[in-house]
Each structure stands twice: as structure tokens, then as C-alpha cells.
Amino acid sequence: MKDLARFFRELEDYVHVEDYRRVRARRIYETVMDDYVQLRAAVEIVVTRMIRSSRGTMITLTTKRLCQILGLPHYPALCSVLSAILRELGFKVERRRKRGTLFYITCEAPLWRKVKAEAVKVAT
Secondary structure: OHHHHHHHHHHHHHOOOOOHHHHHHHHHHHHHHHOHHHHHHHHHHHHHHHHHHOOOOEEEEEHHHHHHHHOOOOOHHHHHHHHHHHHHHOOEEEEEEOOEEEEEEEOOOHHHHHHHHHHHHHHO
């Protein structure tokens, strides 16, 4: 993940203003797809930590907030990949709004039960 964050910092210095959007989108997509396994693992770690520390029965999350937690920039291409990963993990879409899509996972989800069961085993 450190390599991915370093890549984004270098990218902002490298790209010229007129080709910024086209080149940025292409290079971000290629980099994210190269490091997809790492990115998915990082998202799983963050989500499991959030589930473990939750006191209620539901977690809500946006891709922008997930980018902030992971220390990555909030680029649309990256947010699209993150939303696909969240859907694969069992998150559902609550609503689409002007500031992005709100994802949620409840205590009935298989991932939630798995994480909470592991937390109970560790505690005993």
C-alpha cells in the first residue's frame, strides 16, 4: 500500500496540466489493477477492524471515507474499484447521493458474523 500511495504522489508531480485527466485516469486504473490483491486485502483489514470495534448492528461507509482511512487520494477510478470491492465483501447500497454512494453492512451479513465469531474466540 505504501507503493501505491507513493505512486499517486509522484503522479501529481509528473502529469502536465493539459493531459492531466486522460493520463491520470489511465495510469491510476493500471496501477490499481496491478495492485488489486493488495488493495482488496487492505480494504478487508479496515472493514474487519471497523466491525470488531462497532458497538451497534450496522456500519455505514463511503468510498471517500475509505480512501481517507487507507491514505489514498480520492480519485473517481479508485472509488469505482473500491465500490466493487465493498459489494464483493457483502456491503449493500443504501442510497446514491450527490456526495457519493453510501454503503452499509448489517449484523445479518456473513462477513459480520465471521468477524464477530473470531473476536469472541480471541476473547475467550
